[in-house]
Each structure stands twice: as structure tokens, then as C-alpha cells.
Amino acid sequence: MDIALIRELKTLLGPENVLSQKEDLLLYEFDGSVEKGRPEVVVFPHGTEDVSRIVKLAAKHQVPVVGRGAGTGLSGGALARGGGVMIVFARMNRILELDLLNRRAVVQPGVVNLDITRAVEHAGLYFAPDPSSQKSCTIGGNVAENSGGPHTLAYGLTTNHVAALELVLPDGEIVRVGSHHGDAPGYDLCGLFVGSEGTLALVTEITVKLSLKAGSVMTLLAIFDVVGDASRTVVEMTAYGITPVACEMLDGWTLRAVEDFIHAGFPRDSAAVLLIEVEGLREASESQAAAIREICHANDAREVRTARDERERELLWKGRRNAFGALGRLAPSNYVLDGVIPRSKLPEALEQIHAIGKKFGFQIGNIFHAGDGNLHPIVLYDPRDTEQFKRAIAAAREIIRMCISLGGSLTGEHGVGMEKNELMLLVFSDADFDLMRRIHDAFNPDSSLNPGKIFPLSKGCGEIHVRKSGPAAASPS
Amino acid sequence: MTSAISLPIRLEQLVGSDRVVASESAVKAFAIAGRAPMAVLKPRSAEEIAEIVSFAAVEKLALLACGSRSKLELGMPPRHYDLAVDMTALRGIAHYDPGDLTVSVDAGMPLNELAKKLAAQKQFLPLAVPCSATSTAGGAIASGIDSTLRQQYGTARDFLIGAEFVDGTGKQCKSGGRVVKNVTGYDLHKLLVGSLGTLGVISRLNFRTFPLPELCGAHLAVLPTLETALNFHASLLNSGLPFSNLELFDSGFSALLSSHLKTIGEDIPESVRATGWHVFASFEGSEAVLQRITRELQKLADRAQAERSETLDLQHSHFVNEGLREAFDWLRRAAPGLSILRIALPGVKSVDLKQILDLSEPSPLRASFLLRACNVAYLAVLAANDNAQSIAILERGISALFSRVETRNGSAALLDAPPWLKERINVWGRQRPDFPLMQRVKQAFDPQNIFSPGRFVGGI
Structure with missing residues (x-):
């Protein structure tokens, strides 16, 4: 690394905002993916001007720059593949403005996703995109990756909830795109920059759209003895035009791991469960819930439970959100894939995943957003075993190829990064x-x-x- | 540039003589602000579009793609206009997977035809745009024209999941896909929405479809002042009730709406004709949901001391909803020389609105006002008469309004204006700070600047 650059960065930001020792940098070599890439220096800006000056310095020294939020990404998007300067936005974590009347919040990129909702829930509002890591992932990372979550099914990805951005371009220029009202004439530049994975600009301020909480929420747990019955239920719900706001599936293997860890109430002897949520006016959610129960039973569900109160509802969702953590108890490492298929192909896709697992010698678990066909097969492996790791990667690639061959896509919410480029x-x-x-x-x-x-x-x-x-x-x- | 004489022959060699028209009468139908193209081409495939664009790029011919031509006058007149690409021969459904709630259509597919196909599967596309008798999918996307279902379903960018198009180098490109959740690669299809054909020739569009609602209903309230109407409007927005459309309009607009409805020959609900500030709400769902919403609406209207509060029957609901959907189309025909401003504001307060809409100085202009969903307003403005002084007053009034909107962090554009006004005022208003970035996007898509040059924001 260019010693002069590190010296200049320390002068610019103060030594407390610059890391350059190898032992300090190790932490930033990883994210939530199986990739790695170590930066040569890590810096913590406190504002947009800092970011602009850092970028200018890096340009002067011809060193690449990568932005990073909480490092929870699953595609290597926030890894320093080319070394260089890593800008960590953790200290740009202020909510700058709350415009509750017009349902907008202006935030810095280091604000944690869930903290936006916490800041506005007193007014009956919330920020809709809800990645499983929402307690730790930051809005800057969500914008870069166009993150989703269980409720994307009804409310869309991050891109559907961003009105304006402040950006720093590679030459240090600060520009704003979009508008507070989100409806300015011209090209939809917000639509381009959201999901561009930090390859076009660094995002230093985000104007997000807030949503009004629904009046009535019902959470159902449908329990199945056969995986195929659960996936057929999802296909039929979609075909009948029933539109839950979330429809998550956990197969038996993963739900047992989750149950042992979280005690969410998933029956250990079942082959699969569907966690389905409907919301809206009470009259609408009740009739939707009734139609869902009917389809579940028509597809041989053993039982359909309804969360009786907020505590039960939270517990079920806790089981879903912490599932990946629960699997960490079973193997030293796990590889969470992200592929999308047309929803009608769900039964076929799950069968193929099972067959691919068998071929490569892995038990592959499935816990995923069934309602929009967004699969998250999980391969457990030991990274110390090089041969096993190679097999895990090969199995993953075959699964993604299968998604494409069924008319799907490479990634539904994790991004391409360096995992799938x-x-x-x-x-x-x-x-x-x-x-x-x-x-x-x-x-x-x-x-x-x-x-x-x-x-x-x-x-x-x-x-x-x-x-x-x-x-x-x-x-x- | 190729001479006009040899061009049609060369085009015929390119795509076949049955795909090219160059007669004066035929090209006239594609004119914009009185300027007709040299030839009209009617491709049958994306490959033919690519050939046409490649040819235009080499020959540096300006090209404009169109569907039913219902919104050709949007934006500024193009600086150059050599070829029109008539997309109406490309009108098929490429894929329809009712079980996946996704559909993929050719750009020239008429939206009403698509609606029938989807309705057969109890589905629909929430693109309730004007000129519905003829509008094509490609035209609706490229124009970015407002849908009256935006309140509930969002804008086209929210349910357009992928697109295929030919870029300015004549290459067939794609973005997105045919699945409802996808973050693979740059979201280039979002840039196409509202780009007025300046980035590429759209050949195919992939949409997410939605279950057709069981029933639809509507309510119309009339309030005495802008302030009381806005308060009522806000109470609806904060009620948590799911409205598919919410619109607020003044007496001037309601008079024009009544005239339009009369031309269709239906009887008009009494409350539409009433004087005052109107708040229209439409909603959908089961019988029980409609009853609940109607009940709550009546309560809110009573609380707001509405002068009138009427739940419209099924026929009238549909009738008024359609009238509002077509507002852009009949407003622009309501009087010669009428201009329609589209104003987007961060929020609507009565004080701000009164100031923004104040067209009383230096001399009164006739105007009618419609506040659509998501703080987007239409203001139809007419000069007192067509003499030079009146026109100058109109120009000053509109320019002042542009400034007032910008001061309040809003944005304004002229959605429709007579050619003589477009010669005096740029319909897009002042350049925004992100304009240089838009130029970069344009340059990347269309390096030769052959797609509708000059029609878009900032002369793009």
C-alpha cells in the first residue's frame, strides 16, 4: 500500500478513523458470502465531504475504492476484490430528517435498516424492505444491492422505496438524483443507481419512502408431511390470485435445526412448513386467510395454525429470521444461495435441488421466499476441507444453472457481486x-x-x- | 445524410417494400408539430428493428418509434425527425404464465386487447392510462403517462420486470427478466419508463400481472373550500383504507369532466356537477370490504362537513373512473390553445397550493385544477384569448408557476401545450442538477443521438 496515501488519509480523517494494520484489516476481508478480498486500508468517514475527499485522494494515488455497510452481504459486493481503500459507512449513521406528513425519511447510508422503522413506528409508519439481517444490515448496503426480504412479495425491493439519493462519483463530485417527491421529469436515475452494487457511485444520503402499517395482520403456519404438498400449495395460491404479503417455506431439515435453536413452534416431525402472512382491512385479511386455509387443506396440509397474538407472530418470524444462524450450529460454514424461478416451477425446482445435493454428496436445506419463487438453498460445508468446498461451489453453480434453465434469474435479492459475475x-x-x-x-x-x-x-x-x-x-x- | 429521394428505396431494400411507406399522405399521419418524417417503417420483428436502427445509426437519421400515436406531442418537438418506426405490427403476447402472474408482450400490443386476454384469466395490468381505446404497451411505458391506479399499484416502474429493446448501436439488448424478483445486472428497463423513446426502441415488455378485483366502488364528496377538501383528502390518506385512486378537483375541472361525460351520453352523478371542491375515491375488493370502506368514507365525509357525500353505484363508479383516467386526453381537446401543466410536489398544503396556483397576476388566466394520487397535480390553463398580449400573459404566468414550484422543491412540466407556446417555453422547465448524469445515460444508450433528438428533458 502507498504509505503516503495512508498518511494523507490519517491527516484528512484523524488516525482514529483509519485502519491499516493487517490484524485490523482481517475483519474486513469477509462478508456473509464465501468470498474474500482484503482491503489495504479501511476508513470511516463522518459525512459526504469526507467521502468526496477520500475518493479524490484514492484517485490521485490510483487506488480502487469499495463502499461497505455492515458487511452482511451474501455475494461479496462489499469486499475489496482489488485491494485499495474500503470506505466503511458505520459512522455515517444519522437519520437526518423525518417528514412524517409526506412519509419520507432522509438518512445516511450507515443507518441500520430496522432503525428507520423504529424511528417512525410511533406514527404508524415503517420502512417496508425487510432483509432477514434487518437488525444489522444498513440502508446503504440495501441500496447498493437492491435488497429484499419476506415482504418483498407484496411491497417490492428497496428500489420501490427510494425517492432520492446523494452520490459521490469516482472523481469526488457530489450529485443528487431523484427528488423528495420521487416524481421529477427525466430518466429514473434512482432506478439505475439502486442495485448497481457500488460500481457506479458511492451513496452518501438516501431519501426513503415510508409506508403506513396495515390495520389487520394475520400470520398462518401451514404444516405439511410431504414437501411437494407445500410447494404445490404455493403454486395454487398464486394461480388462484391470492396475494399474501409474505409466503415463506422451511423444509423439514432446516425447520428442525431452527426449532432446536429458537423454539418457534415449528413441528419437528413435519416435512415442510409455510409461514404465510396476510394484511389489510380485517374483512380482506380474514377472507384471504380462509381461502389460504382451504388451499392448504386441499393440498393435504396436516394442520394450519394462526398466530393468536403479536407474541406468537413474532416468535414465528424470529424462527424464520434466525434460521441461517441456527444452521451455523450444524456445520462450520454454510453457503446460502440465491436464485429465482417462476413460481409455477417450485415443485420441480425443489426436486432438482434435492437431486443435485445427492449428486454432490450434500444434504441441501431450503428456507426461502416461496411466494415469489426466490430460492435460498443452503449447503453446509467445512471450509478447511478444500475438496468439500470445491464440491459445494460446484453444487451451487448447478443449482443456479437449473434456475436459469427453468426461466428464472441468477439472483433475487443478494446481488451478483463477485459470487456470480x-x-x-x-x-x-x-x-x-x-x-x-x-x-x-x-x-x-x-x-x-x-x-x-x-x-x-x-x-x-x-x-x-x-x-x-x-x-x-x-x-x- | 441520404437524400430523401433515394431513402425510401434503400429502406425497402432493407426491410421489404411492404414495410415502408413514404407517400406524403401516409407520413403526414406521423407528423409532430407539423413536421412529418421522410418515411414510416413497420417492422415485424426485433431483428428488423435492429436492422432499421443500424441503418439509421450509419446514415445518422433521426428516428422516432411510436405505437398508436396518441401521445406523439409529448415533450418538445424533435430537432430532427427522419424516420418513424410504427410498432403496431409487433402486437403479440410472447409469454403468458397465468400461474406465475407474469406476462411478456410485444411493444405494439394494444393495452385494451391485452386487458381482454388477462381478464379471461381473472387478471389485469394496473396500467390505467389515458387514450385507452388505442394505447399500446410500448407507448404507455415510453410516455410514462400517469395511471389512475398509481395510488394502490404504483407506477409502471413498480411492475415492469424486464424489457427487450434495440439500443442506439442497433443491438438487441435486454434487462431484467420474466420473474417477479430479480436483481441481476443494472435495472436498465427502469430507465425506459418515461424516456419518450430517447434511449432505445422497445420491442418487448415483461410485466407482473395482478388478480382482477372482485368488485370496484367509488365515492364522491364535495367540500366548500380547498382547505377543507385537502383536510378531507389527508384524512383518507391517513385512514389506512386501501384506495385504488384518490383525486381532488375544483369546479372548473368538474365542469369540464361533466362536459366530457355528457359526450359519452351517460347520465352524470349529481355530485360531479355540483360547485365546490370534489374529492373522488375509488376502491376495490369483496362485498364486505366495499361496505366497510363506504361506511368509513361516509363517516369521514360527515366529520369533514362535506356539502355532498355520495357513494356511486357500480355503473357511475366505472363511468367517473374512466372519465378521470382519460382526463389528459379530453383536457387537451377541451379548448384550442389549452396547456396542461403537470406538477409534482413534496407535499400539499393549502397555503402552498394557493400560492403556486395563483395565476391572477398580471392578468387572470382561466385554469382548472386536478390533484391526482401521490401529490401530482394537473393544471389546465387557457389564455383569455389568442391575441399577442394574452399569449404573453400566459407565457409569463406559466414561467412564474415553474419558478414557484421549484422554490417549493417540486417540479413542473408542460404535459401538453400548443406549438407556439413550446417555441417560447421549454416544456420540461429548468434543468435539474442531475441533468449531466442523464446526458451520460443518453450517450451510453444512443451514442449517435438518433433517437428522438431534442424531445426530452434538457434537449436530450
């Missing part, structure tokens, strides 16, 4: 890459922001190179 070739043509590259280069011509992400390294994006001189090779752990 090579798999982009399965979806996009040369012409698609050419256009995406021109968009990339229009904002980040030197690939100084988050290099080595989204685009296949091999494909038509010569500028998007990975610096070979970085301290940690860009490879899976």
Missing part, C-alpha cells in the same frame, strides 16, 4: 454486456469503484480488472 454469461449476451459496460464507463470509467464486480472478468470488460498486487487474492475462502 462469471455466471452472468448464462443470462446476458455480448450486446447486453456492451450496453451495461457503456453505462458503467459513463460513471466509473477507470473502474476505480468496486472493481471486479457484476461483470465477468473474462467478458468484454477489459477495463474492469482486478489488481494482482492486492494483499489477498480474489478467491473463495
Whole structure:
């Protein structure tokens, strides 16, 4: 690393906001994915001007820059694949403005997702995108990855809840896109920047849209003895036009692990459960719940329970949200995949996942957003066993290929990052890459922001190179 | 540039003689602000579109894609206009998976035809846009015109899940996919919404569809002042009741709405004709849901001391809803020289609105006002007469309004205006700070600047 750059960063931000010792940097080598990539220096800005100056300094020294929130991402989006400067937004964590009347909040990128809801719930409002990591993930990361969650089924991804952004471009210029009202004439630049995975600009301020809490919420737990019955229930619900706000599925293997850890009330002897939520006017949610019960029973559900109160409801959701943590008790590491299939293909996809697991010698668990066809197969493995790790990666790739072959997509909410950039070739043509590259280069011509992400390294994006001189090779752990 | 004489022949060689028209009468039907293209091409496939665009890029011909041509006058007149690409031959459903609630249609698919196909499966696309008799899917997306179902279902960007299009280099590209949840690659299809064809020629659009509501209902209240109407409007927004549409309008607008409804020949609900500030709410659901909403609405209207509060019957609900859906179309025809301003505001307060809408200085202009869902307002403005002095007053009035809206962190654009006004005022208002970024996007999509040059924001 350029010693002069570290010195200049310390002068700019104060030594307490700069980490450059190897032992300090190790923590930032990982996120929630199986990838790794170590930065050469980590900095903690306190405001937009700091970010702009950091970016300018990095540009002067020709060092790449990557932004990072809480590091909970699952695709390696916030890893320093090209080494360089990592900007951690943890100390830019203030809610700058609450405009409850017009249902807007202006926040810094380091604000934790759930803290937005906590700040406005007294007014009956909330921030709709709800990743499972919402207690720790930050809104900046959500914007970069266009994160979703269980309630995406009804309310959409992060992009549907962002009105305006303040950005820092790779040359340090500060610009604002979108508007407080979210309806300015011109191209939908917010739509472009949300989900661009930090490859076009760094987001330093976000104006989010707040939603009004529903009057009546009902949470159902449908219990099945056969996995196929549960997946057919989801297909039929969609086909009959029943629109729950969330529809999550846990298979028997994962729900037993969850139950042992959380005691959420999932029956240990079942093959699968569906956690289904409906909300709206009481009259609407009751009739939807009745229709859902009917379809569950028609598909041989053993039992359909309804959470009796908020405590029971919270417990069920706690089981869902902490599921990945529960699986951590079963193996040293787990690989959470993220693929999407058309919802009608759910039974077929689950069968194929089971077969792929068998082929590669893994028990693959499934806990996922069934309602919108967003699969999260989980492969448990031991990272110390290189051969096993390679098999886990091979199984994962085959599952993602299967999703594409069923008419689905590479990622529903985790992003492409450095996990799936090579798999982009399965979806996009040369012409698609050419256009995406021109968009990339229009904002980040030197690939100084988050290099080595989204685009296949091999494909038509010569500028998007990975610096070979970085301290940690860009490879899976 | 190729001479006009040889161009039609070369185009015929490119896509076949049955796909090219260049007669004066035929191209006239594609004119914008009196300017007709040299030829009209009617491609049958995305491959043919790609050939046409590649040709135009090499020859540096300006090209404008269109569907039913119902909204060709949106934006500024293009600086150059050599070729029109008539998309109406591309009108098929490429994929429809009712079980997945997704549909993929060619850009020239008429929305009313699509609605029938979806209704057969008890589904629909919540794109309730004007000119519904002819509008195509591609036109609705490219124009970004407001849907009256926005309150409940959002704008097109919220349920457009993917697109295929030809970029300015003549390459067929895609973005998104056919699944309802997808974050693979840049969301380029979102940029196409409301881009007026300046980024690419859309060939196919993938949408999320929705279950057709069981029943629809509507309520109309009349209140004495803007302030009381806004308070009532706010009480509806905060009630937690699910409204599919919420609109507020003045007596001027209700008179125009009544005239329009009369032309269709239906009897008009009494409350539409009443003088005062109207608040229209529509809603959908089961019988029980409709009863509950109606009950609550009556209570809220009583509390707001509405002068009238009427639950419309099924026929009238549909009738008024359709009238409001078509507002853009009949407003622009209501009087020669009428202009429609579209104003988006961060919030609506009566004091702010009164100030923004004050067109009394320096000399009164006739105006009618419609506040649509999500703080978007339409203001139809008419000069007192067509003499030079009146026109100058109109120009000053509109310019002043642009400034007042910007001061309040809103934005304004002229959705429709006579050509002579467009020569004096840029319909998009002042350039926004993010305009240079929009230029970068345009350059990336359309490096030769052949798509509808000059029609969009800031002369893009």
C-alpha cells in the first residue's frame, strides 16, 4: 500500500478513523458470502465531504475504492476484490430528517435498516424492505444491492422505496438524483443507481419512502408431511390470485435445526412448513386467510395454525429470521444461495435441488421466499476441507444453472457481486454486456469503484480488472 | 445524410417494400408539430428493428418509434425527425404464465386487447392510462403517462420486470427478466419508463400481472373550500383504507369532466356537477370490504362537513373512473390553445397550493385544477384569448408557476401545450442538477443521438 496515501488519509480523517494494520484489516476481508478480498486500508468517514475527499485522494494515488455497510452481504459486493481503500459507512449513521406528513425519511447510508422503522413506528409508519439481517444490515448496503426480504412479495425491493439519493462519483463530485417527491421529469436515475452494487457511485444520503402499517395482520403456519404438498400449495395460491404479503417455506431439515435453536413452534416431525402472512382491512385479511386455509387443506396440509397474538407472530418470524444462524450450529460454514424461478416451477425446482445435493454428496436445506419463487438453498460445508468446498461451489453453480434453465434469474435479492459475475454469461449476451459496460464507463470509467464486480472478468470488460498486487487474492475462502 | 429521394428505396431494400411507406399522405399521419418524417417503417420483428436502427445509426437519421400515436406531442418537438418506426405490427403476447402472474408482450400490443386476454384469466395490468381505446404497451411505458391506479399499484416502474429493446448501436439488448424478483445486472428497463423513446426502441415488455378485483366502488364528496377538501383528502390518506385512486378537483375541472361525460351520453352523478371542491375515491375488493370502506368514507365525509357525500353505484363508479383516467386526453381537446401543466410536489398544503396556483397576476388566466394520487397535480390553463398580449400573459404566468414550484422543491412540466407556446417555453422547465448524469445515460444508450433528438428533458 502507498504509505503516503495512508498518511494523507490519517491527516484528512484523524488516525482514529483509519485502519491499516493487517490484524485490523482481517475483519474486513469477509462478508456473509464465501468470498474474500482484503482491503489495504479501511476508513470511516463522518459525512459526504469526507467521502468526496477520500475518493479524490484514492484517485490521485490510483487506488480502487469499495463502499461497505455492515458487511452482511451474501455475494461479496462489499469486499475489496482489488485491494485499495474500503470506505466503511458505520459512522455515517444519522437519520437526518423525518417528514412524517409526506412519509419520507432522509438518512445516511450507515443507518441500520430496522432503525428507520423504529424511528417512525410511533406514527404508524415503517420502512417496508425487510432483509432477514434487518437488525444489522444498513440502508446503504440495501441500496447498493437492491435488497429484499419476506415482504418483498407484496411491497417490492428497496428500489420501490427510494425517492432520492446523494452520490459521490469516482472523481469526488457530489450529485443528487431523484427528488423528495420521487416524481421529477427525466430518466429514473434512482432506478439505475439502486442495485448497481457500488460500481457506479458511492451513496452518501438516501431519501426513503415510508409506508403506513396495515390495520389487520394475520400470520398462518401451514404444516405439511410431504414437501411437494407445500410447494404445490404455493403454486395454487398464486394461480388462484391470492396475494399474501409474505409466503415463506422451511423444509423439514432446516425447520428442525431452527426449532432446536429458537423454539418457534415449528413441528419437528413435519416435512415442510409455510409461514404465510396476510394484511389489510380485517374483512380482506380474514377472507384471504380462509381461502389460504382451504388451499392448504386441499393440498393435504396436516394442520394450519394462526398466530393468536403479536407474541406468537413474532416468535414465528424470529424462527424464520434466525434460521441461517441456527444452521451455523450444524456445520462450520454454510453457503446460502440465491436464485429465482417462476413460481409455477417450485415443485420441480425443489426436486432438482434435492437431486443435485445427492449428486454432490450434500444434504441441501431450503428456507426461502416461496411466494415469489426466490430460492435460498443452503449447503453446509467445512471450509478447511478444500475438496468439500470445491464440491459445494460446484453444487451451487448447478443449482443456479437449473434456475436459469427453468426461466428464472441468477439472483433475487443478494446481488451478483463477485459470487456470480462469471455466471452472468448464462443470462446476458455480448450486446447486453456492451450496453451495461457503456453505462458503467459513463460513471466509473477507470473502474476505480468496486472493481471486479457484476461483470465477468473474462467478458468484454477489459477495463474492469482486478489488481494482482492486492494483499489477498480474489478467491473463495 | 441520404437524400430523401433515394431513402425510401434503400429502406425497402432493407426491410421489404411492404414495410415502408413514404407517400406524403401516409407520413403526414406521423407528423409532430407539423413536421412529418421522410418515411414510416413497420417492422415485424426485433431483428428488423435492429436492422432499421443500424441503418439509421450509419446514415445518422433521426428516428422516432411510436405505437398508436396518441401521445406523439409529448415533450418538445424533435430537432430532427427522419424516420418513424410504427410498432403496431409487433402486437403479440410472447409469454403468458397465468400461474406465475407474469406476462411478456410485444411493444405494439394494444393495452385494451391485452386487458381482454388477462381478464379471461381473472387478471389485469394496473396500467390505467389515458387514450385507452388505442394505447399500446410500448407507448404507455415510453410516455410514462400517469395511471389512475398509481395510488394502490404504483407506477409502471413498480411492475415492469424486464424489457427487450434495440439500443442506439442497433443491438438487441435486454434487462431484467420474466420473474417477479430479480436483481441481476443494472435495472436498465427502469430507465425506459418515461424516456419518450430517447434511449432505445422497445420491442418487448415483461410485466407482473395482478388478480382482477372482485368488485370496484367509488365515492364522491364535495367540500366548500380547498382547505377543507385537502383536510378531507389527508384524512383518507391517513385512514389506512386501501384506495385504488384518490383525486381532488375544483369546479372548473368538474365542469369540464361533466362536459366530457355528457359526450359519452351517460347520465352524470349529481355530485360531479355540483360547485365546490370534489374529492373522488375509488376502491376495490369483496362485498364486505366495499361496505366497510363506504361506511368509513361516509363517516369521514360527515366529520369533514362535506356539502355532498355520495357513494356511486357500480355503473357511475366505472363511468367517473374512466372519465378521470382519460382526463389528459379530453383536457387537451377541451379548448384550442389549452396547456396542461403537470406538477409534482413534496407535499400539499393549502397555503402552498394557493400560492403556486395563483395565476391572477398580471392578468387572470382561466385554469382548472386536478390533484391526482401521490401529490401530482394537473393544471389546465387557457389564455383569455389568442391575441399577442394574452399569449404573453400566459407565457409569463406559466414561467412564474415553474419558478414557484421549484422554490417549493417540486417540479413542473408542460404535459401538453400548443406549438407556439413550446417555441417560447421549454416544456420540461429548468434543468435539474442531475441533468449531466442523464446526458451520460443518453450517450451510453444512443451514442449517435438518433433517437428522438431534442424531445426530452434538457434537449436530450
